[in-house]
Every structure is written in structure tokens, then in C-alpha cells.
Amino acid sequence: MRNWAGVIAAFVAAVGTIAGAAVWFETRGIDRSAAAVRWGSAPPRKRIADDMVLVSTGVYIIGDESDRASGDAPARQVKLAAFRIDRHEVTSRQYAEFVRAASYVTTAEREGGAWIYRAGDADWSWIRGADWRHPLGPGSDIERAWDHPVVLVSWYDANAYARWAGKRLPTEAEWEVAARGGVPPQFFPRPVLAAAPTTANVWQGHWPQRNLLTDGFLYTAPVGSFAPNRIGLYDMIGNVWEWTADAYDSRDTLRAARGGSWFCSPNYCSAYRAGFRGKSPPGHAFNNVGFRCAADAP
Ligand SMILES: [Ca+2]
Numbered sequence: 676m677r678n679w680a681g682v683i684a685a686f687v688a689a690v691g692t693i694a695g696a697a698v699w700f701e702t703r704g705i706d707r708s709a710a711a712v713r714w715g716s717a718p719p720r721k722r723i724a725d726d727m728v729l730v731s732t733g734v735y736i737i738g739d740e741s742d743r744a745s746g747d748a749p750a751r752q753v754k755l756a757a758f759r760i761d762r763h764e765v766t767s768r769q770y771a772e773f774v775r776a777a778s779y780v781t782t783a784e785r786e787g788g789a790w791i792y793r794a795g796d797a798d799w800s801w802i803r804g805a806d807w808r809h810p811l812g813p814g815s816d817i818e819r820a821w822d823h824p825v826v827l828v829s830w831y832d833a834n835a836y837a838r839w840a841g842k843r844l845p846t847e848a849e850w851e852v853a854a855r856g857g858v859p860p861q862f863f864p865r866p867v868l869a870a871a872p873t874t875a876n877v878w879q880g881h882w883p884q885r886n887l888l889t890d891g892f893l894y895t896a897p898v899g900s901f902a903p904n905r906i907g908l909y910d911m912i913g914n915v916w917e918w919t920a921d922a923y924d925s926r927d928t929l930r931a932a933r934g935g936s937w938f939c940s941p942n943y944c945s946a947y948r949a950g951f952r953g954k955s956p957p958g959h960a961f962n963n964v965g966f967r968c969a970a971d972a973p
Contacts, residue, residue, distance in 0.1 A: 714810045714894055715820025723766065723822060723898060727759035728907050729972060730853055737851045738950055747950035753848045757972035760845055760853045763898040763909050764824035764917065764967045765836060767817045770807060773836045781807055782829035782958055789827045789960040792938060794893055797883055799961070807832075810894070810962045823895040824915045824965035830930045830957035833918045833966040842968035844920040847952070849969055850933045854912065854949040856905035875901055875913030877947050878940035886940075894937055894962070912947050913937065915965035916955075923954040930955060936963035 738750035773779060783789035788803040793811055804813035807827045810820070817823070828836075837843050845853065876896040879887040886893055892900070899909045911917075916932040923929035931954055935947030946953055955964065 713819060714815050715817060715823055716892070716897065717819035721822070721897075721899075724762055725769070726762050727968075727970065728762055728853070729759050730755070730757065730849070730857060730906070732757040732972075733857070735848075735852045735855070735857065737848060737855070746946065746952055748847075748952060753852070755848060755852060758845070758849050758969050759972055760849065760908065760969045761842075761967035762903075762907060764915060764965050765833075766822050766898055767807065767825045768821040770825035770828070770836060771821075773839050777835070777839050779832075779835055779839075781827070781832045781960070783807065783827050783960040789962070791827070791962045794886070795883070805962070806960075820895065820897075822897040824898055824910070826895065826915060826962045826965050827960040828918075828965060829960045830918050830955075832960070836966075837968045840968060842970045844918055844966060845969035847919045847921045847931050847933065850911075850917065850919050851949050853906070853908055854904065854934065856908075858905070875910070875935075875947060876937050877913045877935060878938055878943075880940065882938075882940035882943040892937060896937070910934075912949070913939065915963055916953050916961075918964065918966040923952065928956065930957045932964060938963045 732755065734752055734754045736750060736752055737748070739747040774781075783806040788801055789805040790799050791802050791805045791810065791812055792799050802812040805811070805827060807825050808817055809815050810817060810826050833844060876890050876892045879889045890896075890901075896910075896914055898914070901910065901913070903909045904911055912934050914937060915934075916936045917934050919931045919933055921931045923931045931952050933949075933951070933953060935944060935951065935953070939945060939947045955961070
């Protein structure tokens with residue numbers, strides 16, 4: 676795990692609201708009994724539009740947002756053909772439909788476990804029995820989280836869903852242009868550096884000792900819980916990291932993910948901005964990583 680410490684540091688996020696929980700927690704005395712830390716907030720079911728947003732053909736500026744930014748690609752122009760991108764992150768409900776239809780078995784299910792972070796832990800752990808149906812490991816479930824983003828899906832699992840849905844993963848450039856709402860970096864609101872609880876689901880407070888929960892969610896939030904960006908896309912920043920189609924570098928051993936997650940705190944990750952490039956081995960599954968799909972514009 677330590678070999679991937681940087682990777683995991685870049686992958687800070689999860690499912691579930693602790694409804695009615697204390698407004699912060701400490702590492703000592705965390706009660707991991709079922710009632711204390713659950714995955715999912717069981718909000719009243721709302722209709723989630725299964726639609727896509729069109730991004731027009733154009734030349735866009737993406738990349739480094741400031742002198743303080745680290746982990747970003749250099750600022751540059753990219754020319755993109757028009758494409759569509761999902762308004763929401765793919766939910767557990769949507770993923771379940773795919774699994775039923777395609778009899779699909781995820782990487783974590785085949786391997787018998789996956790990487791998870793649980794409140795109070797000092798690091799990530801590979802937990803036997805953790806998979807997309809059990810985002811906090813054995814004994815957890817997604818009965819309260821059907822409208823949360825699916826997690827514990829590898830890059831391969833994300834691609835399998837996308838193919839089944841007649842879509843594909845967005846490229847990094849597409850993802851970033853969409854996250855910026857089709858405007859240059861200098862006009863993109865500097866996201867969540869102040870951990871504004873109304874704009875995204877991230878980690879407020881000093882990780883791992885304290886999560887102030889001012890945004891209301893320890894792990895994942897139902898998709899669409901926060902305000903959309905200027906082109907109507909929800910949760911591009913925070914909630915879960917989103918796999919992209921692209922390799923992280925020329926070695927082609929890592930895949931890029933974007934947007935940060937519920938696990939991103941100012942002291943540990945702070946990757947909740949449009950320009951930051953996260954990365955992970957494609958076969959790894961984490962409970963703060965999900966995805967959304969894109970498609971060529973008709
Ligand atoms: Ca949060």
C-alpha cells in the first residue's frame with residue numbers, strides 16, 4: 676500500500692452520509708458498528724435525469740491554474756470536437772442495471788477485495804469482501820446509497836459499463852473542458868480551496884483527525900446534491916474521483932482520474948480543482964473513485 680501512498684493521497688473520497696452524526700469525529704473512539712458509519716444517506720428518492728450535456732466544438736485553454744497549483748498539466752490550448760458528457764456521475768442504481776443485464780463481475784469481486792478508507796483510519800486498507808455492493812467492506816451495503824455514485828469500480832469496470840451504455844469514458848481534456856464549463860482557467864471559480872460546503876462534497880477539517888462535515892457528507896453524497904457548474908454538470912469537483920480514458924503518462928501503467936473526492940482535505944489532497952491530474956493503476960478499485968461517461972456528439 677505504501678508504494679501507492681501518493682496515488683491514494685490523490686484519491687480522497689466515499690459513499691454515505693452519516694445522518695444525524697456528530698458534526699466532527701476523531702480517530703479515537705470511532706464506533707464502526709453499523710449505525711455509526713454507514714454508506715449512504717437514504718435521501719428521498721428523486722428523479723435523476725439520465726441525460727448528457729453537449730459541449731461544443733472549439734479551442735479551449737486547460738491546465739495549470741496558478742503558481743500554487745501542483746499536479747496540473749501545463750496550461751495549453753486544446754481543440755476538441757463536440758462531445759456529450761453525463762450530467763451526473765454514474766450511480767449505484769445505474770451500475771446495478773448494467774451488472775444485471777450483462778452478468779458482469781467487477782475486478783474487486785474477482786480479486787476478492789479492494790481498497791477502502793473508513794472514518795478513523797490512518798490510511799487506506801485492502802479489505803477482503805469490499806466491492807461496489809459493500810463499499811465499507813463486509814457488513815456494509817448500498818441500500819441507502821442507490822443514488823450515490825458507484826464506487827470500488829476499476830478502470831476496466833468503468834469501461835465495461837460505458838461500452839454497455841453505448842458511451843465511452845471522457846478524455847482528460849474533455850473532462851477538464853467540461854468541468855470548467857467551457858471557459859478558460861482564469862474565469863473558472865477557484866474551487867473549494869476554502870472548502871465551501873455548498874459547492875462540492877470534500878473533506879472539511881484536518882485529515883484524518885477531524886471532518887467538520889459542514890457539507891453534510893462524510894463519504895459520498897447522492898449525485899446532484901450540490902450546485903451544478905455553468906453548463907449544468909453536477910459533482911465535477913468532489914464526491915468521487917472520475918476515471919478518464921487517458922493514460923497518466925507515457926509509461927501507460929496508470930490511468931488518469933479527475934476532480935477529487937469526499938476524501939480530499941486541504942492538508943492531504945486538496946486536489947479538488949479542474950486542473951489537477953489524479954492517477955491510479957487501472958486494476959485498482961477505491962471507495963472514492965467512480966466515473967461518468969461521454970460520447971461523440973451526433
Ligand atoms: Ca464531505
